Amino acid sequence: MNRRQLFRGFCNMLTLVALLVCMPLPARAAGGDLARWQQQAARVTIVRDDWGIAHVRGKTDADAVFGMIYAQAEDDFNRVETNYLNALGRLAEAEGESAIWQDLRMKLFIDPADLKARYAKSPDWLKTLMTAWADGLNYYLHTHPTVKPKVITRFEPWMALSFSEGSIGGDIERVSLGDLEAFYGKNRVAMAVPQGEPVWKEPSGSNGFAIAPSRSASGKALLLINPHTSFFFRSELQMTSEEGLNAYGAATWGQFFIYQGFNERAGWMHTSSGVDVVDEFAETIALKDGKPYYRYGKALRPVTVSTIDVPYRAAGGAMASRRFTVYKTHHGPVVRAEGGKWISIALMMKPVEALQQSWLRTKAHDYKSFLKVAELKANSSNNTIFADADGNIAYLHPQFIPVRDDRFDYTKPVDGSDPATDWKGLHALDAAPHLLNPANGWIMNTNNWPYSMAGENSPRQADFPRYMDMFGENPRGVHATMVLKDRKDFTLASLLDAAYDSYLPAFARLIPPLVAAYDALPEADPLKTKLKGQIALLRHWDYRWGIASRPTSLAVFWGEDLWDAVKAEAEARSVPVYEYMAEHATARQKLDALASASDRLTRDFGSWGTPWGEINRFQRLTGAIVQPFNDARPSIPVPFTSSRWGSLASFGARAYEGTKRYYGTSGNSFVAVVEFGDRVRARAVSAGGENGDPASPHFNDQAERYSTGNLREVYFYPDEIARHAQRTYQPGN
Numbered sequence: 001m002n003r004r005q006l007f008r009g010f011c012n013m014l015t016l017v018a019l020l021v022c023m024p025l026p027a028r029a030a031g032g033d034l035a036r037w038q039q040q041a042a043r044v045t046i047v048r049d050d051w052g053i054a055h056v057r058g059k060t061d062a063d064a065v066f067g068m069i070y071a072q073a074e075d076d077f078n079r080v081e082t083n084y085l086n087a088l089g090r091l092a093e094a095e096g097e098s099a100i101w102q103d104l105r106m107k108l109f110i111d112p113a114d115l116k117a118r119y120a121k122s123p124d125w126l127k128t129l130m131t132a133w134a135d136g137l138n139y140y141l142h143t144h145p146t147v148k149p150k151v152i153t154r155f156e157p158w159m160a161l162s163f164s165e166g167s168i169g170g171d172i173e174r175v176s177l178g179d180l181e182a183f184y185g186k187n188r189v190a191m192a193v194p195q196g197e198p199v200w201k202e203p204s205g206s207n208g209f210a211i212a213p214s215r216s217a218s219g220k221a222l223l224l225i226n227p228h229t230s231f232f233f234r235s236e237l238q239m240t241s242e243e244g245l246n247a248y249g250a251a252t253w254g255q256f257f258i259y260q261g262f263n264e265r266a267g268w269m270h271t272s273s274g275v276d277v278v279d280e281f282a283e284t285i286a287l288k289d290g291k292p293y294y295r296y297g298k299a300l301r302p303v304t305v306s307t308i309d310v311p312y313r314a315a316g317g318a319m320a321s322r323r324f325t326v327y328k329t330h331h332g333p334v335v336r337a338e339g340g341k342w343i344s345i346a347l348m349m350k351p352v353e354a355l356q357q358s359w360l361r362t363k364a365h366d367y368k369s370f371l372k373v374a375e376l377k378a379n380s381s382n383n384t385i386f387a388d389a390d391g392n393i394a395y396l397h398p399q400f401i402p403v404r405d406d407r408f409d410y411t412k413p414v415d416g417s418d419p420a421t422d423w424k425g426l427h428a429l430d431a432a433p434h435l436l437n438p439a440n441g442w443i444m445n446t447n448n449w450p451y452s453m454a455g456e457n458s459p460r461q462a463d464f465p466r467y468m469d470m471f472g473e474n475p476r477g478v479h480a481t482m483v484l485k486d487r488k489d490f491t492l493a494s495l496l497d498a499a500y501d502s503y504l505p506a507f508a509r510l511i512p513p514l515v516a517a518y519d520a521l522p523e524a525d526p527l528k529t530k531l532k533g534q535i536a537l538l539r540h541w542d543y544r545w546g547i548a549s550r551p552t553s554l555a556v557f558w559g560e561d562l563w564d565a566v567k568a569e570a571e572a573r574s575v576p577v578y579e580y581m582a583e584h585a586t587a588r589q590k591l592d593a594l595a596s597a598s599d600r601l602t603r604d605f606g607s608w609g610t611p612w613g614e615i616n617r618f619q620r621l622t623g624a625i626v627q628p629f630n631d632a633r634p635s636i637p638v639p640f641t642s643s644r645w646g647s648l649a650s651f652g653a654r655a656y657e658g659t660k661r662y663y664g665t666s667g668n669s670f671v672a673v674v675e676f677g678d679r680v681r682a683r684a685v686s687a688g689g690e691n692g693d694p695a696s697p698h699f700n701d702q703a704e705r706y707s708t709g710n711l712r713e714v715y716f717y718p719d720e721i722a723r724h725a726q727r728t729y730q731p732g733n
Helices: 003-022 031-041 061-087 097-107 112-120 124-143 157-162 177-184 351-363 367-374 475-484 492-499 505-519 526-530 532-539 550-572 577-584 587-605 703-708 718-723
Strands: 044-049 054-058 205-211 222-230 234-241 246-252 260-262 266-272 279-283 285-288 291-296 299-302 304-313 319-329 332-338 341-346 382-388 393-396 434-436 442-445 616-618 651-654 662-668 670-675 681-686 725-729
Touching (some): 031 124, 044 061, 044 718, 054 061, 061 097, 061 157, 061 246, 097 177, 112 351, 157 351, 177 332, 205 382, 205 492, 222 266, 222 382, 222 492, 234 681, 246 670, 260 670, 266 367, 279 332, 367 382, 367 393, 475 505, 505 577, 526 532, 532 550, 532 587, 550 577, 616 651, 681 703
Parallel strands (some): 054 234
Antiparallel strands (some): 044 054, 044 725, 205 222, 205 442, 234 246, 260 266, 266 382, 285 291, 304 319, 332 341, 382 393
């Protein structure tokens, strides 16, 4: 070997050493880490049942956390990582410059240094769980070297605090990205509505029903768990330990607690709340010595000025970064400008308490212990419907509710210079709408106001500040009351029937004025002939959806077109759009919308009388978070509609570029009905299936059950799980 070859070999060795030193730790775990991960994995057992659902058992709670997050990563690591890229403000590092504003929004509130400090001060038991969470994900990456993270190659325990509450849309998302860009950016590009997308946004939210023993055939409490989220947003699983943990339900990808579910003694269902807990303050800004100040009372206070760096992946793949100078007052970060003032925003920032509350409620076995956990007051966005084996049913409003002066209208920015507009602590739990064991024997919430939750036994709106609810009633609330109020013999099956009841109360209100408008037309009007068949079809409709229903198709298309036509007018007059469509839209607007809808149906499907199931479809082709759709590929019909029209079973669908058919992306996702007693019984379904890999048999094996409401039996007890076990293993094996 000559000297040149020796030198080249020496250089190659140096290069290899450098690569090993720089290699992300999950790919070359430190000896101490690996030994610890393996020891913890040996204390965990994962049983996969015949639907691919993981039943995770650990010796300790931390072991169960290690195993359940490992199982989640097996099923869909992409969604796990993406949720934390979003929560940490690091999406642009994977997705490029288009995600910069989303990352900046997160970084206005989420600071790694702050989270690390909060982690250090967390209770020891919580730190143990967060460490197990990070270890479980890192061990997954170590044992799956072919899985290539987009950004996060090593998870750290403090990261769990960035995503501590499992809602579909966090409070931070109230900040408009367009307004944020207009304030902090340059050369703003106007945001266009994608082709084919309606101007309205599909409602998000959920349904929760609780049935008291007095209304059930078995004399036991029942619970409906029916979140309406984007599809494939949560993992269905069970986690148990020898420390009293035994929780089953839906866990938002990447989180280590069951968000909506039940244990052997109690169940909890969260619905998005209309309470106002996010407020904007109009700040009066003055410059002093070239620095910004804001007026507060009679004084000027300095605006806190700092910089935020947002890394992003440039077009060529290399990393780049943008630096922003950002502003903050004691109310919160400045997020936009309006009327010559800067607008700051105040919202809940209690990540340690929120994570504690999210975990501890999964171990609460009765109403008293559940209420004790709620005293942490770190739930800002969710109503809770509760039931337990003692026969209790209950409603809890969100627990983080700032006390405010009800003279001010907090739906708009309030004067930040007036100290009277400031938050003044938090309300006590019993100062918000709440209910325990009402005489009527049922409680419901459908993202509507809490003042109809139990019929005539509901809390009274007059007893609470205006800001306790900003939603009001909705068609699903009307529908829920209809299916609950008279029945006294509920079973799991009949509760499920109620959850899938096909009535559409919005159209029961909207169609009669449309028919009346047609009847009033002069005979010579061209619409009298054009719409004759359509009106005949709608005139005799029972307002129920169905796969074969032709009036459902016509009504949905008409409702969409009329909504788009009058929405701006309704908002300008501060009238709810439903009310405006029924009471204020002109006869001509209603009839023109029906003509337009008829033309659209005929153009896209060949007839304005096309059955609903030919249009409304469920399709899952890939594991991508943003699903592609294709009319030429297999799909299945879905009978239920958007919740916008009062359908309790929700399917948010529309046409996409290149499609005529409507494909759903949100609505019913995880659905369960539960009966509590000496032995818990439950049925459930998850949209599509449990696994995000198209090659998995559990990628789409629940699709037909999802579309028909034919929920599976839940395997909760060891004997049930053993009868249906398909694979039993330990993480890493």
